[in-house]
Amino acid sequence: MLYREAGDFKTSYVADSQTFPIAFDRWRYYAVLAVAFGIIPFLVNDYWANAILVPFLIYAIAAIGLNILTGYCGQVSLGTGGFMAVGAYACFKLMTGFPEVSIVLHIIAAGFITAAVGVFFGLPSLRIKGFYLAVATLAAQFFLVWLFNKVSWFYNYSASGQITAPERDVFGIVVTGPNTEAWAKYLICLVFVTLAAILARNLTRGSLGRQWMAIRDMDIAAEIIGVNPLRAKLTAFAISSFFIGISGALFFAVYLGAIEVGEAFGIQKSFLVLFMIIIGGLGSIFGSFAGAAFLVLLPVVLKLLGVDLFGWPTDIVAHIQLVIVGGLIILFLIVEPHGLAQLWRLAKEKLRLWPFPH
Amino acid sequence: MPADFYFAIEVILNGLMAGVLYSLVALGFVLIFKASGIFNYAQGVMALFAAMTLVGIMNGQVPFAHLFNAIFGTEIHYFGWQVPALFAILLTTLVMVVFAWAVQRYIFRHLVGQEPIILFMATIGLAYFLEGVGDLMWGSDIKTLDVGLPQGASFWIEEQTAFLGGEDFFGFFIDQLDIVAAGVAIVLVAVLVAFSQYTKQGRAMRAVADDHQAALSVGISLNYIWILVWSLAGFVALVAGIMWGAKSGVQFSLSLIALKALPVLMLGGFTSIPGAIVGGLIIGVGEQLFEFLVGPLVGGATENWFAYVLALLVLVFRPQGLFGERIIERV
Numbered sequence: 255m256l257y258r259e260a261g262d263f264k265t266s267y268v269a270d271s272q273t274f275p276i277a278f279d280r281w282r283y284y285a286v287l288a289v290a291f292g293i294i295p296f297l298v299n300d301y302w303a304n305a306i307l308v309p310f311l312i313y314a315i316a317a318i319g320l321n322i323l324t325g326y327c328g329q330v331s332l333g334t335g336g337f338m339a340v341g342a343y344a345c346f347k348l349m350t351g352f353p354e355v356s357i358v359l360h361i362i363a364a365g366f367i368t369a370a371v372g373v374f375f376g377l378p379s380l381r382i383k384g385f386y387l388a389v390a391t392l393a394a395q396f397f398l399v400w401l402f403n404k405v406s407w408f409y410n411y412s413a414s415g416q417i418t419a420p421e422r423d424v425f426g427i428v429v430t431g432p433n434t435e436a437w438a439k440y441l442i443c444l445v446f447v448t449l450a451a452i453l454a455r456n457l458t459r460g461s462l463g464r465q466w467m468a469i470r471d472m473d474i475a476a477e478i479i480g481v482n483p484l485r486a487k488l489t490a491f492a493i494s495s496f497f498i499g500i501s502g503a504l505f506f507a508v509y510l511g512a513i514e515v516g517e518a519f520g521i522q523k524s525f526l527v528l529f530m531i532i533i534g535g536l537g538s539i540f541g542s543f544a545g546a547a548f549l550v551l552l553p554v555v556l557k558l559l560g561v562d563l564f565g566w567p568t569d570i571v572a573h574i575q576l577v578i579v580g581g582l583i584i585l586f587l588i589v590e591p592h593g594l595a596q597l598w599r600l601a602k603e604k605l606r607l608w609p610f611p612h
Numbered sequence: 613m614p615a616d617f618y619f620a621i622e623v624i625l626n627g628l629m630a631g632v633l634y635s636l637v638a639l640g641f642v643l644i645f646k647a648s649g650i651f652n653y654a655q656g657v658m659a660l661f662a663a664m665t666l667v668g669i670m671n672g673q674v675p676f677a678h679l680f681n682a683i684f685g686t687e688i689h690y691f692g693w694q695v696p697a698l699f700a701i702l703l704t705t706l707v708m709v710v711f712a713w714a715v716q717r718y719i720f721r722h723l724v725g726q727e728p729i730i731l732f733m734a735t736i737g738l739a740y741f742l743e744g745v746g747d748l749m750w751g752s753d754i755k756t757l758d759v760g761l762p763q764g765a766s767f768w769i770e771e772q773t774a775f776l777g778g779e780d781f782f783g784f785f786i787d788q789l790d791i792v793a794a795g796v797a798i799v800l801v802a803v804l805v806a807f808s809q810y811t812k813q814g815r816a817m818r819a820v821a822d823d824h825q826a827a828l829s830v831g832i833s834l835n836y837i838w839i840l841v842w843s844l845a846g847f848v849a850l851v852a853g854i855m856w857g858a859k860s861g862v863q864f865s866l867s868l869i870a871l872k873a874l875p876v877l878m879l880g881g882f883t884s885i886p887g888a889i890v891g892g893l894i895i896g897v898g899e900q901l902f903e904f905l906v907g908p909l910v911g912g913a914t915e916n917w918f919a920y921v922l923a924l925l926v927l928v929f930r931p932q933g934l935f936g937e938r939i940i941e942r943v
Contacts (some may be wrong), residue, residue, distance in 0.1 A: 278725040330729055382927050385651050385732050385883075389874045390927060393920035400916050511635055521871070525736060532733055569752060576744030583737025587723040 257606040273455060276606075290444055293539065295437040303436035304509075310550045311443040312504045317542035318454045318531040319497030324528070325537035327456055327490035328470030333391035335523035336398035337495050339515050340368045341502025343408050346417045349430075349507065350410060357422040357430060360501045361446070365409050367500020369492040371398075376491030380484060383473070395521055402515040403591050418512040430507045439508050446504060450497055455539050457493065466490050467537075498527075529579065535595025544594040623904045624897050629790035631896020632797045633855055637873035638880070638888040639801070640848040646821040646884045647841040650720065654739035656870020658708075658846060661746040663853030663862045665707050667748040667757050669700040675749045701850070709839075710845030716839045743867060752864065756765030759856035778897075793855040800851060801889065813840060861942045875923035891934065893917045 257278050264270045274280040298307060309590045316334060323329050344364035349357065350532075376393040379387050402408050421431030427444045428434050457463055465486040468476035477483050506513050526549060534545020553575055560571035590596055637655060644652045652658075668675065672691040680686055695703070705924025719738065723731055808814035819827040820837045828834060856866055873892075899915045907914045932938055 336890050378924060378928050381931050384728060386878060386927060386931065388729070389730065389921075390924050391872070392874065393917065393924045396917035396920055400913060404910065404913065411869075428800075523734055525740075528733070528736070564683075567678075569749070570678055570682050573744045573747040573752065577748065578744075580737045580739070580741025580744060584719055584741065587726075587734045587737065588719070591726075591730060607733050 257608075259606070263535075273459075279602075287448070287498040290448075291441075293442050298436050298440050299587040300436045303440050305554055306550060308439050308443050308509050310547050311440070311447045312501050312509055313527065313530060313546040313550060314447055314543050315450050315504070316498050316527045317534065317546045318450055318539060319501065319539070320465070320492045320527050321531045321534075321536065321542045322454060322458065322497070323490050323494035324357065325531055325535075325541075326463060326470060327487065327494075328464035328473075329376075329487065329490060330385065330587070331391040331494070332521070332524045332528065333375060333389050333394035333398075334498055334527045335519040335521060337368050337372055337498040338502030338505060338523060339398055339402055339519035340495075341365065341369045342498030342506035342513060342519070343417065343515075344368065344499065345404050345507050346410075346419070347408065347502035349420060349422065353422075356424065357507065358424060358442075361500055361507070364503040365496040365500040368502065369496040372491045372495025372498070373488050376488055376495075381486050392521070395524055399515055399519060416512050416514050417506065419507045422507075430511065432511065434508070442508060443504055446500060450500065451539055451543075454493075454497070458539070460508035462486075462489060470537075485514075500504075529583055531593075532583060533593055535593030538593070538595035540594030540598065541593050544598070549579070549592065620901070620904065623900045626790070627785075627897035627900030628893055629787070629794055629896070630900065631893040632790070632794045633852070633859075633892075634869075634872055634876045634896055635889045635892030636793070636797050636800070636848065636852045636855065637869050638876040638892055639804070639885065640852065641843040641877050642843070642882065642885055642888045643804075643848065644841055644845045647817055648720070648820075649726065649728055649731070650735065651882070652845065653732060653735040653870060654742055655849060655873065656846065656867040657739040657742045657746070658711075658849035659853035659856065659869060660864070660867040661711075661742050662704055662708055662846065663757060663852075663857040663866060664746050664750045664755070666700055666704045666850070666854065667755045667857070667862055669703050670695050670697060672793060673750060678751050679748050681915055695879075701854075704850055705847055708850055709843045712842030712846050713839050718834065720838065721835070739867070739870075743864075753835035754861050754863040755857075757854065757862050787859075789855070789859055796851060796855065800848065801885065805885070813837075817841060874921065875919035878923040878933055879926055880905050883934040884933075884935035887933060887935030895922065898922055 257276070259276065259278070272280070274283055294307070316338060320331065320334050323331050332458075341364045344367040345360050348355070348360040348363055352360070371394075375391065379388050382390050403415065406412075406415075409415055412418075419430040421428060421433060423429060424442065427438050429438050455593075458466070465476070465481045466489075467478070468481050469486045471482060473483060476486075502519070505518070510518065530545035530549050531542060532545070533548055534543070535541025556575050556578070557568075557570055559569055560566045560574065586593055637659065640655045640658070641652055644650055644655075660870075666687055667673075672693040672695060674680075674688050674691060677689050680688060689888055715738065719734060720731070723734060806814075808818055816827070816832045817837055817840065819830070820834060824834060852869070853862075853866065860866075872895075876888060876891040876895050878891075879894060880887025880889075899918045902918050905912050926934065
């Protein structure tokens with residue numbers, strides 16, 4: 255009953271190539287944007303922003319980034335945590351080095367710096383494939399975390415080894431530092447997420463995205479039909495790292511405000527983002543959001559159920575969480591390798607035909 | 613001879629010993645990878661789980677006691693008996709065999725024919741699952757594992773080598789446990805090689821590793837072989853868990869030895885048992901020497917990443933590792 259359509263009637267190329275070809279989907283997209291920008295900022299409080307919405311939005315950017323590399327281009331990376339750290343430290347150095355420049359520019363510049371680092375660590379992908387590459391990206395993870403831990407220039411020689419975000423504003427509204435309002439945090443992340451999603455969506459359906467998918471499906475065949483593997487793989491690494499760097503910068507500057515690199519960007523973070531895209535759906539922008547939402551909500555829900563409702567000790571709930579996450583990963587890989595996004599796609603197909611299945 | 617020279621030799625010796633322990637973990641990876649093409653990230657957690665189970669059985673701990681206590685409000689912790697080490701090791705081996713069967717039956721039977729990278733991600737999920745189960749079963753506190761292995765410095769070697777250096781040299785410092793571990797590793801490798809060369813099951817295992825289809829057509833049960841291989845890997849994990857657990861206590865960081873074994877594998881090649889040994893030794897010596905010579909200049913703690921960067925450099929020039937089978941790609 256939701257979908258009311260009687261066929262495809264496209265009369266122009268513009269109509270044919272729009273992102274959401276079905277009118278109902280398009281209106282739902284506008285409605286989601288309207289609610290996210292127009293209503294939630296007025297309702298959001300500290301708990302919702304810090305526990306759910308802001309981490310969800312930031313992880314969604316990271317998941318989009320990793321999905322471009324792993325889901326679209328087929329290069330598995332376990333270095334996400336390290337690249338997020340590059341974004342965070344680049345943002346920190348820029349914020350403290352050029353205090354008069356806007357924080358928005360700093361975050362974008364941090365993305366570009368991360369992209370350069372990502373290309374450097376992506377170079378071996380031209381020779382190494384499959385899980386040899388996955389393990390090779392671990393080199394990036396461990397080396398980068400060690401670098402930010404040991405070289406005190408990166409954390410401005412502070413005694414604790416932590417980096418702390420100074421107070422910065424956008425159009426007079428404070429967005430970093432301890433005095434930030436919940437809605438300001440939420441809104442700046444939302445703007446970046448929206449732009450990242452639109453950019454990623456259009457990249458992946460253009461010529462670059464098709465090159466990535468050709469490399470993913472079979473790299474030798476792609477090379478034979480004229481895809482340049484050097485260009486395709488390195489652009490995938492660059493753009494993926496760009497998004498991951500932005501999410502790292504936001505994670506540090508807006509979400510936490512102060513971080514210690516080993517704790518915030520360790521290997522667990524790499525796995526977390528990888529799990530998000532597996533559960534959400536490899537090769538799907540919507541899947542990145544779904545996976546991020548799922549893995550941000552799961553611990554919150556488990557804590558509400560286990561600790562607050564049943565009164566179990568927190569360590570037991572944490573262990574149960576490990577079991578559930580691990581079990582879900584295996585379950586999804588067995589039952590639905592394309593993740594939540596595929597379930598959503600199937601539901602949509604069913605709804606378009608409902609109530610007449612033929 | 614200057615004392616520095618002897619210190620360097622001591623560093624190399626200790627690196628060799630550490631390398632043996634890395635090889636022990638890497639062996640488990642190679643076994644599974646050769647026979648089933650699965651890159652088992654959970655190997656480290658299997659070592660942790662095996663060590664936890666061993667300690668739990670030896671102390672007569674009630675499995676899932678914390679969980680029961682939390683749900684039902686009971687106060688059970690121990691059965692109140694002590695199990696001798698050897699018998700506990702046997703029981704733990706049994707647990708690992710059951711685990712191998714369950715993994716094969718409930719996970720990898722459903723994933724036959726999937727891409728290797730999907731299987732790899734499934735083992736990451738398995739690692740999380742197993743870690744959670746292990747913590748729920750035995751609790752996540754740090755446990756000491758004592759199966760009667762000698763500990764501490766080997767004074768005999770120190771005394772015998774003291775004459776080499778000058779007045780400030782007191783002989784080579786080598787942990788007795790490391791020597792035992794090296795001995796165990798050598799025996800284990802010899803047994804594994806003998807097993808795969810001279811027994812029926814071992815030959816079937818090699819046949820499966822060579823070609824699944826051909827092995828099936830001569831009547832080898834893939835299912836049985838895979839369970840066998842996972843059980844063997846579980847046993848190797850138990851041995852590694854005992855060695856590492858005796859060295860530094862049974863705790864979460866034990867599972868991180870998997871991350872140490874990965875570069876060993878990349879260096880040696882995923883398909884070669886000798887490669888795992890040689891790779892382990894190279895990395896063990898390499899990271900100790902690097903830390904000794906270069907570490908002080910750059911702030912130390914280089915062993916976190918040195919192995920990876922070394923392996924990465926080798927891979928760029930030899931994508932199949934030092935001893936791996938040549939990768940042939942067909943369209």
